[in-house]
Structure formats: structure tokens, C-alpha cells
Amino acid sequence: MRYVQLRAFHHVAMAGGFSKAAQALHLTQPAISDQVRRLEEEYDVALFSRSHRQVVLTAAGRRLLALTHRLFGAEAEALDMLQEERSLRSGALRIVADSVHHVLDVLTAFRERHPGIQISISRGNTGSVVDTLIGYDAEVGVLGELADDRPFEVLPLNVSPIIAFAARSHPAAGRKSLSLEELEAWPLVLREPGSRTRQLLEQRAAERGVALHCAVEAEGREAVRAIVAAGGGIGFVSAAEFGDDDPALVRLPLDGPPLAMQEKLICLHERRNSKTIKAFFDMARATRT
Incomplete structure (x- = not known):
């Protein structure tokens, strides 16, 4: 035979x-x-x-x-x-993220499994992440909120509350927490208007009738951290992204119901079956279990 x-x-x-x-x-x-x-x-x-x-x-x-x-x-x-x-032995994967912290474990596992894939990461906010994917300038996006998910394949990653943070030398640094009303008295360092962190914070403040004072507007999370560390004001970030590796900064939880950030991994729905994109999503699902 x-x-x-x-x-x-x-x-x-x-x-x-x-x-x-x-x-x-x-x-x-x-x-x-x-x-x-x-x-x-x-x-x-x-x-x-x-x-x-x-x-x-x-x-x-x-x-x-x-x-x-x-x-x-x-x-x-x-x-x-x-x-x-x-x-999957060669090729490229472009990621645009509001914060890469939420997929660090996925990136590590993916690189170990597919070392031939060249990964590049660019920074964006909620609006620019969406625009970059729609323009086919990246394959995968990471962002906090997605107002309209119809054209996208969406994988929830994690939920993290927004916190305030300040330089260790700041007068508020010794506080265990801060209320939105107390923030009216301090200069604030805020992200650009497209930032979901800023949008949620300003929405909650408006609901409470609190007027926040933006002393410095900075593009990108790292720029905000640098300005806050230099004593420029109080900044805001999700707790998952804050980290505890900078001795110059202290975290300040916000009083009241938490302002929750739901991080998501997204790609265009029409590109979801691309082998590289699918492999990255599968790895993200595996690291969540």
C-alpha cells in the first residue's frame, strides 16, 4: 500500500x-x-x-x-x-497605545513565542488610537474607552481606578486621599483633551459642580509625570499605570466612587483574522486566564 x-x-x-x-x-x-x-x-x-x-x-x-x-x-x-x-516567523506588528503597561505581559509572551515578528509601539490617546487603526497605520490598539466599537474587534484587558499623584515635596503629599472639591485649590497637570483619563475626571467634576484648574496641559503620560515630579502640580493616571518605581512621586487616591478605566485591546474587525493580529489577541486571552 x-x-x-x-x-x-x-x-x-x-x-x-x-x-x-x-x-x-x-x-x-x-x-x-x-x-x-x-x-x-x-x-x-x-x-x-x-x-x-x-x-x-x-x-x-x-x-x-x-x-x-x-x-x-x-x-x-x-x-x-x-x-x-x-x-509568524517574520513580519511586523505595529501597536498604538495610550499606555503600554496594560500589555507588557502580553508583549513578553508574544516575543518569546514569535521572536521573528518585529514589534513597534507608538503613543496615542483614545482619539488618535482609533484614527491610527482606521488609517491602517497600526494593527493593534490599546486604549481606555471606546465610544463606538462597531468597526472593531474588542478584548477587555483590565479595570483600574484613576488616582491623583504629586511630587513628594508637594503640600498635599502627606494626605491619605483627596476629594474633587479639595482639588479646586491646587494647580493641576492634565493630559491633552483627547485623553480618556482627563475626560472622565472633568465629567465627574462637572457632575459635582467642581471647577478644576488646569495649570499645565501636557501631551503624553510621561510628560505629565515629569512636570508633576518637578513640582508643577497634581497629575492623574490609572492606578495600574502609576507604578511605585519613582521615589519622587506619591499616589493620592480620590475620595468617592472610583473613576474606573476599562482598558481594551482592539483591532479593525475586518483585520481580525490576520495571523499576526490573531496570534497577539490569542496571547492576550491566554495571559488573562
């Missing part, structure tokens, strides 16, 4: 005839007929009933077809797996 004989039998059985099987395998009909004949002669078994010019499986042929279904099904799965592995 040879592989080519089983393959010929399988395609004749599936196609319902020798000529169609020959077309599918890009061979001549006599070649296909010869392979099936050799298989039948070698094991002294009839696999097809050829009466009345029709090709009909015998009982033995039906049993063999059940086996070749598994054989060639496994072969197809193996081919798909190998092709997918080859496609």
Missing part, C-alpha cells in the same frame, strides 16, 4: 468518479485508475462497484473511506499549522 494509491482512492470516492479525481489531482484518468487498480489487486479487495458506468463504493470501500477521511484530514490540519508557523 502506497500513499499515492490511498490518495487516488480517496479522491475518486470523494469526487464520485475517476475523471473528476484526475482533474483535482492534476493527473490523467488512466494514472488514477491504475493506482486504484493496484491497491485493489494488492489486497484482493473490490473498493468500487463499476457496473452501469457508475462508480459506487463497496462495503470495504466505505470502511476505507472513513479511515482516509481521518488520514487526509490530519494531513490538511498539519499543513495549516505549518503554514501558520511559517507566516
Whole structure:
């Protein structure tokens, strides 16, 4: 028994005839007929009933077809797996994120699994992350909120409250927490208007009738941290992004119901089946469990 004989039998059985099987395998009909004949002669078994010019499986042929279904099904799965592995050995993945902190564990695991993929990360806020993905200037986005998720594939990452933070030398640094009303008395360092952190903070302040004083508006989280550390005012960030590695800064929880930031991993819905994008989303799901 040879592989080519089983393959010929399988395609004749599936196609319902020798000529169609020959077309599918890009061979001549006599070649296909010869392979099936050799298989039948070698094991002294009839696999097809050829009466009345029709090709009909015998009982033995039906049993063999059940086996070749598994054989060639496994072969197809193996081919798909190998092709997918080859496609992920090289290439690029562009990520635009309001904060990369929320996917650091995903990035580490993805790089270990697919070291040939070149990853680049750019910074953005909620608005620019969406615009960058729609413009096909990045494959994957990380952001706090998504007002309209219809064109996107969305994977929730984590929920983290917004906190205030200040320089250790700031007069408020010794406080255990701050209320929005108390913030009226202090100069604040806020992100650009497209920042979801700023939007949530200003929305809550408006609901409470509190007027916040933006002393400095800075683009990007790192710029805010640098200005706050220099004594420029009080800043705001999600607790997950604050970290405790900067001795010059202290965290100040906000009183009242928490202002929760729901971080999400997104991509354009139409690109969700891209092997690289899908692999990154699968890795993100795996690291959450």
C-alpha cells in the first residue's frame, strides 16, 4: 500500500468518479485508475462497484473511506499549522497605545513565542488610537474607552481606578486621599483633551459642580509625570499605570466612587483574522486566564 494509491482512492470516492479525481489531482484518468487498480489487486479487495458506468463504493470501500477521511484530514490540519508557523516567523506588528503597561505581559509572551515578528509601539490617546487603526497605520490598539466599537474587534484587558499623584515635596503629599472639591485649590497637570483619563475626571467634576484648574496641559503620560515630579502640580493616571518605581512621586487616591478605566485591546474587525493580529489577541486571552 502506497500513499499515492490511498490518495487516488480517496479522491475518486470523494469526487464520485475517476475523471473528476484526475482533474483535482492534476493527473490523467488512466494514472488514477491504475493506482486504484493496484491497491485493489494488492489486497484482493473490490473498493468500487463499476457496473452501469457508475462508480459506487463497496462495503470495504466505505470502511476505507472513513479511515482516509481521518488520514487526509490530519494531513490538511498539519499543513495549516505549518503554514501558520511559517507566516509568524517574520513580519511586523505595529501597536498604538495610550499606555503600554496594560500589555507588557502580553508583549513578553508574544516575543518569546514569535521572536521573528518585529514589534513597534507608538503613543496615542483614545482619539488618535482609533484614527491610527482606521488609517491602517497600526494593527493593534490599546486604549481606555471606546465610544463606538462597531468597526472593531474588542478584548477587555483590565479595570483600574484613576488616582491623583504629586511630587513628594508637594503640600498635599502627606494626605491619605483627596476629594474633587479639595482639588479646586491646587494647580493641576492634565493630559491633552483627547485623553480618556482627563475626560472622565472633568465629567465627574462637572457632575459635582467642581471647577478644576488646569495649570499645565501636557501631551503624553510621561510628560505629565515629569512636570508633576518637578513640582508643577497634581497629575492623574490609572492606578495600574502609576507604578511605585519613582521615589519622587506619591499616589493620592480620590475620595468617592472610583473613576474606573476599562482598558481594551482592539483591532479593525475586518483585520481580525490576520495571523499576526490573531496570534497577539490569542496571547492576550491566554495571559488573562
